[in-house]
Amino acid sequence: MKMMTSAQAAKELKRLNEERDALLSAEARASVFTAAIQEDIESARPDYDYEATFDDLRAIEMKIIRLKHSISRFNLTTKVPGFGMTIDEMLVYIPQQTALKKKLDKMRSRLPKERINSGFSRTSNFIEYNYCNYDVKKVQSDFEEASKRLAEAQMALDRINTTVEFEADI
Secondary structure, three states, rough: EEEEHHHHHHHHHHHHHHHOOOOOOOHHOOOOOOOOOOOOOHOOOOOOOHHHHHHHHHHHHHHHHHHHHHHHHHHHHOOOOOOOHHHHHHHHHHHHHHHHHHHHHHHHOOOEEEOOOOOOOOOOOOEEEEEEOOOOOHHHHHHHHHHHHHHHHHHHHHHHHHHHHEEEEE
16 A cells, blocks of 8 residues: 555556556567568577566556556545535536536637528518527626636646545556
8 A cells, every 4th residue: 555646546557557567568569570581580580478478468567457446546536625515526617617618618609699690581571580599698608707706626636636635556
């Protein structure tokens, strides 16, 4: 067991994945080789031990599994101050707030009345307008509130990820 923050755990996960990828790449290059008929096969044979490589890969993958489980357990049980939600719930809440902010931004940028055609055409003799069917000022207020909540949520999560330690099984 090792004490670490989520930020440290993410860096360790990245390192383990890179280590696994490098081992897989080396295995792909060394597990099969080409030799000419007149060449001594043993001198052309690259250094490769299937069983050792297999065991090394399994060891790395088990570390990844245990570390991800430790992170998941931390995310499921740690409450984010000021939000009454766990980190796991915040990881759903933040994308929802981001989508809401994007929608409100689009709505607030509309004009209350906007002309949609340039006047008379072959298909229509009428000038048409789109009208907002909502209070643009209310949308602006809701946008500002959503932006504020999103920023606060991101900051609270960043604070936990960089300061709160948990036991990681690595």
